[in-house]
Structure formats: C-alpha cells, structure tokens
Amino acid sequence: MSERTKMQQEFKERMDEDELLNCMKCGFCLPSCPTYIESGFKESHSPRGRIALMKAVVDGVIEPDEDVERSLDLCLGCRACEPVCPSGVKYGHLLEEARDIINKNKKHSIREKVVRKTVFSGLFPHPDRMRTATSLLGFYQRSGIQKAVRASGLLNILPDHLATMEKVLPKVPRRGDMTDRPRHLEPAGTKKKKVAFFSGCLMDTLFLSTNNATTTLLQQAGCEIVIPQAQTCCGALHGHSGEKDGAKKLAKENISAFEDCGADYIITNAGGCGAFLVDYDHLLKDDPEWKGRAERFTAKIKDVxxxxxxxxxxxxxxxxxxxxxxxxxxxxxxNVQKTFLEPRMLLQAVGGAEYHEMKQADHCCGSAGIYNIVESEMSMKILDTKMQHAKDTGAVTIITSNPGCLLQMKLGIEREGLSDTVRAVHIVDFLLEAIRTETNMF
Structure with a gap:
C-alpha cells in the first residue's frame, strides 16, 4: 500500500465526519483567520477551506498531497474560528487529528527524524533535561560568550527574526534556582482555596520568575498551593505537531500527578498549556481507563x-x-478556555495604569508555539499587523498571558526599534509590580 493510499484510508477511518459535515461553509470564520487575511484571502488558507480539503480527502475526491499538507501546516492553530462558528465546529480537534495522520504516514528525512525524536521524546518530557538545556543557555548568557558572539557578527548569518529573537530571550535562572523548588506554600492570610499549580516545562525554567510571581499572587489571594513533583510537559507541542501518542502519554502522567492532591482547582499561567490541559478529556475520550479521570482533571483547570x-x-x-x-x-x-474578561478586569483595577484596548487584540500574534520559527514569513506578516495595532494604542506596556505571545511581542518591539520606550510583560509580573507599588518601569 502506497504512502498516500494508507494516509487516505486513515483519514476515512479516523476523521470525525459528523464534525466535518457540521461546517456550513457560511464564512463567519474568515475575518477571524490571520492566515486567510495575510495570504490575500486565499480560500485554502481559511478554516472552512481546510475543512473542505479534509472532507475531500475523506471522500476520496483528492489525495492527501503536498498542497493539502501545506495548507494544514500554514494554520496557526489559534482556534479563533471556533467562537465565531454558528455550528460550533471543533476545528482544533480536526486539525490535530489530520496532522497526526499525516505525520504517522509520511516519510521523514533522517534530519527531521532526529530533530523530532530529540525534541518530542528526548527533551520536553523530561524536566531534568529541560533544566540542563536551560542551564546551558544561562551559561551562554552569563559567561561572556553571548557578548562575544554578538560583537563578532555571527548572529548575522541567521535569518533576521531569529537573530532578533536571541536578543529578547529572558535572563535564564541558575540551575540551583530551578531545582530548589517548594512543593507546598501557605496562603499569606486567611485560606480561601486550596489549589494545585501546573508549573509547566518552559515556564518553570526559562520563565521561572513568572512562575514565582504567580505563586506569590496566589498566596496573596488566599490560596494554599501544592506543586506536584511528578508533573511534566502538558503535551501541547506534541499534540499540535502530529505526535498524538506522545501527547497522550504526557496527559496520563499529569493526570496521575494531580488527581490525589485534594485541590479545588488546577491553576495555569500559560494560555497554550491551559488550553491543552483542558482538552485532555477529548484527547483520551476513546480510552475507557482514562476517560473519566481525564474529565475530572479538566473540570479543575482554571487560569490564574x-x-x-x-x-x-x-x-x-x-x-x-x-x-x-x-x-x-x-x-x-x-478561544479554548473562554477567558478574556478576567485579565481585563484585573488590569483595569490597577491604579496609575490607563488601559487602552488594542484593535483585534483577540487575533493571533503569530507565535503559535514554534510557528514563528518554522513559518517565519507568515508569522512576521501577522506580527507586523499586530505591532501596528499595538502602536496605535499609545501603550508603553504590552501585557499578555502566554510565554510564546510574550516573546513574540518582545520580538515585535525590537523589530520596530521601540525597546527603549515600550516593554512587554506577562500579566502576573505586572500585577506583582502593582502589589509592590514599584515605580521603576524598566
């Protein structure tokens, strides 16, 4: 059986045809889709166009060829199409299933096999390896190597966006700070809730200070906090990249880590992680042993x-x-956790801060995990549009709720030459400033 024949057979067996048929082709999703807009309104780069391609493969009308794969690859997976869909199509679930089918049945180059195995199997599922990798980056920053590399002009051989990205990486904590982590924290005052904190992989290494700010805020709000040591990567990167089996394995490890902690909620501070965690019930819906456990887990997920x-x-x-x-x-x-009013309520309550709503603040910034690396051209087009809307607000502080978004906005600020006057911060870091009444912004 040929590669494409096998792929087409799996499309027919595995894709949810009822969900595909739910799409009424009404076009309500089009104005919300960044790739449709930035591609010059190309139908195959819209949600309904991609659904039509999936359905055509299922029906045997077309083969799952390079054009189909390219259309799906170019999708950000931002799921902005879902809230505006009158039929409630779960586009994100369709996209992840299609990507998994393609990835399982296509021939990868040796280089791609090595990269995927290193990233998806060798690095992200192993917290200690993540800390080691992050420590190497920290050594690069603190040892003088970074200064020498920048002075030598070596970064000029990289694409512009990657060279700029090197400039906006946060200062990496020392390994000791990453390993010497408390597992239980008492509330600052009267206990109101007991929560478990999902610390994540990148968040607990590269963005450790933001995790620390999160637990401080939770304590101040009256939360007793437990941080299960056995937790691991959420699996979002796996799920979005056609590595569904790896995502399921990580989901089971996280469910096991949290289910006996006795917490009222499981708190996240990264939008991408939280959205994948809250989808564990869908990810494991066909596994009788884990279906109920996944549903109980997802019911407790709540953003900070x-x-x-x-x-x-x-x-x-x-x-x-x-x-x-x-x-x-x-x-x-x-789009997935349906959390958008709460961040604005918090920010508008901060004295001294004049809140200006950004035009199309709900549109993707172009980060989307590793999208800004593998699809840099489209990502930078989306970012340029986003930065224009940001500049129109007159804001000197751009706030977001996800590490990828944060780095992307920092990248946009650097590309626009605004790094001396504009900053980007995670919402919990900003709120920590607010309770400490710090006055030095930069």
Whole structure:
C-alpha cells in the first residue's frame, strides 16, 4: 500500500465526519483567520477551506498531497474560528487529528527524524533535561560568550527574526534556582482555596520568575498551593505537531500527578498549556481507563486570572507608575478556555495604569508555539499587523498571558526599534509590580 493510499484510508477511518459535515461553509470564520487575511484571502488558507480539503480527502475526491499538507501546516492553530462558528465546529480537534495522520504516514528525512525524536521524546518530557538545556543557555548568557558572539557578527548569518529573537530571550535562572523548588506554600492570610499549580516545562525554567510571581499572587489571594513533583510537559507541542501518542502519554502522567492532591482547582499561567490541559478529556475520550479521570482533571483547570478575579484580588490596592497599558489575548486562553474578561478586569483595577484596548487584540500574534520559527514569513506578516495595532494604542506596556505571545511581542518591539520606550510583560509580573507599588518601569 502506497504512502498516500494508507494516509487516505486513515483519514476515512479516523476523521470525525459528523464534525466535518457540521461546517456550513457560511464564512463567519474568515475575518477571524490571520492566515486567510495575510495570504490575500486565499480560500485554502481559511478554516472552512481546510475543512473542505479534509472532507475531500475523506471522500476520496483528492489525495492527501503536498498542497493539502501545506495548507494544514500554514494554520496557526489559534482556534479563533471556533467562537465565531454558528455550528460550533471543533476545528482544533480536526486539525490535530489530520496532522497526526499525516505525520504517522509520511516519510521523514533522517534530519527531521532526529530533530523530532530529540525534541518530542528526548527533551520536553523530561524536566531534568529541560533544566540542563536551560542551564546551558544561562551559561551562554552569563559567561561572556553571548557578548562575544554578538560583537563578532555571527548572529548575522541567521535569518533576521531569529537573530532578533536571541536578543529578547529572558535572563535564564541558575540551575540551583530551578531545582530548589517548594512543593507546598501557605496562603499569606486567611485560606480561601486550596489549589494545585501546573508549573509547566518552559515556564518553570526559562520563565521561572513568572512562575514565582504567580505563586506569590496566589498566596496573596488566599490560596494554599501544592506543586506536584511528578508533573511534566502538558503535551501541547506534541499534540499540535502530529505526535498524538506522545501527547497522550504526557496527559496520563499529569493526570496521575494531580488527581490525589485534594485541590479545588488546577491553576495555569500559560494560555497554550491551559488550553491543552483542558482538552485532555477529548484527547483520551476513546480510552475507557482514562476517560473519566481525564474529565475530572479538566473540570479543575482554571487560569490564574480567573482565580484571582474569583477571590477578588482586584479589590486590593493595586498601583503602578503612571503609564498607558494594553492587552494582547493569548489565543488559546481566549478561544479554548473562554477567558478574556478576567485579565481585563484585573488590569483595569490597577491604579496609575490607563488601559487602552488594542484593535483585534483577540487575533493571533503569530507565535503559535514554534510557528514563528518554522513559518517565519507568515508569522512576521501577522506580527507586523499586530505591532501596528499595538502602536496605535499609545501603550508603553504590552501585557499578555502566554510565554510564546510574550516573546513574540518582545520580538515585535525590537523589530520596530521601540525597546527603549515600550516593554512587554506577562500579566502576573505586572500585577506583582502593582502589589509592590514599584515605580521603576524598566
């Protein structure tokens, strides 16, 4: 059986045909799709166009050829099409299933096999290896090598966006700070809730200071916090990249790690992670042993902004130096977790901050995991549009709720030559400033 024949057979067996048929081709999704807009309104780069391609493969009308794969690869997976769909099509689930089928049945080059095995099997599922890799980056930053590399002009051989990305990487914590982590924290005052914190992989290494800020805010809000040591990567990168089996394995490890902690909620501070965690019930729906456990797990997932609003953290005396701020939605936080009012409520409660809503704040910034690396041309087009909307607000502080979005906005600021006057911060870092009433912005 040929590669394409086998792929087509799996499309017919595995794709949810009822979900494909739910698409009414009404076009409500088109204005929300960044790749449709930035491609010059190319139908095959829209949600309904991609669904039509999937359906055509299932029906045997077309083969799952390079054009089909290219259309699916160019999708950000931002899922902005889902909230506006009158039929409620779960486009994200269709996309991940199609990508998994293609990945399982296509021939990968030796180089691609090595890269995928290293990233998906050798690195992200292993917290200690993540800490080691991050420590190497920290050594690069602190040893003087980074300064020498920049002075030598070696970065000039990289594509512009990658060379700029090197400039905006956060200062990496020392390995000791990453390993010496508390597993239980008491509330600062009266206990209101017991929560478990999903610390993540990149968040607990590269963005460790943001994780620390998160637990501080939760303590101040009255939360007892447990941080299960056995937790691992959420599996989002696997799920979005056609590595569904790896995603399922990680999901089971996380469910096991959290299910006996006795927490009211499982708190996340990364929109991409939270959205994948809340989809564990779909990921494991066909596994009788894990289906119920996954449903109980997902029912407890809550973004940090939601728990802070629930516990009326925004009623505190929050204050920063006078500044105009704006907010860029994390696509997955907004479109999957349906959390978009809470971050704005928190930000609008901060004294000294004048909140200006960004035009199309709900549109993707172009980060989308590793999309800005593998699909740099489209990513930078989307980012250029986003930065124009950000500049129109007059904001000197751009706030977001996901590490990928944060780095992408920092990249946009650097590309626009605004790094001396504009900054990008995670919402919990900004709120920590507000409770400490810091006045030095930069």
């Amino acid at each position: 902004s939601s728990i802070l609003v629930e516990l009326e953290f925004h009623r505190n005396d929050l204050k920063v130096a006078p500044q105009i701020i704006t907010y860029q939605d994390s696509c997955h936080l907004r």
